[in-house]
């Protein structure tokens with residue numbers, strides 16, 4: 675989207691809200707987010723389903739409803755995410771707390787993950803929607819292992835449900851699978867159809883005495899996706915495999931949209947119902 679068009683959208687909260695509503699309700703016809711019944715009763719700014727009694731606003735049960743931000747600030751935040759502004763800078767620019775900026779960025783990443791090919795599987799396996807909405811510090815119940823596939827200029831960062839930490843340790847200990855590390859992220863030489871496996875090291879290297887001294891891995895010779903990732907990983911500091919998962923789904927999305935304008939795509943993702 676051209677900057678002058680974007681400026682019109684954020685020129686007032688009303689214009690921003692109208693734009694978001696167009697994506698939430700394409701023909702402006704409301705239905706119940708719970709049971710999809712079309713007969714609803716209007717109650718001031720809310721509506722009540724005439725079948726199941728669910729009371730909802732225009733944004734209920736959608737990703738953007740997870741963080742309290744005005745419609746115009748949501749659009750500004752999407753723009754700042756698009757240009758990769760830091761959470762500190764976003765908080766400063768929008769005059770919101772650092773925690774709100776962080777939470778909103780997590781919601782954008784979750785919406786990206788939800789709309790990726792293996793999104794439905796990841797959401798149900800890790801119950802990500804509930805996990806991220808909860809007040810506690812979210813932790814995944816298992817360490818996800820990802821596999822990189824490059825095909826016709828596109829990258830797929832696939833979650834490998836059948837490939838657990840045990841399989842990874844087995845490959846390291848019994849087949850000397852070469853690997854290296856950037857921060858806490860381990861990447862490997864090719865396995866099956868994957869250019870590399872990716873895993874967040876939450877202490878397994880120490881526990882199982884695994885070394886990551888590989889040299890000239892196939893991924894190091896990659897001239898497209900890996901340089902794109904590597905320069906971004908320098909600013910990526912996390913202590914959880916959940917953030918690792920969300921961040922790599924973001925990188926997959928950013929890479930595949932690297933020559934496209936993805937502002938509207940992100941707005942569409944944020945206005946979808948949580949799956």
Ligand SMILES: [Zn+2]
Nearest residue numbers: 706709723726
């Ligand atoms: Zn209903």
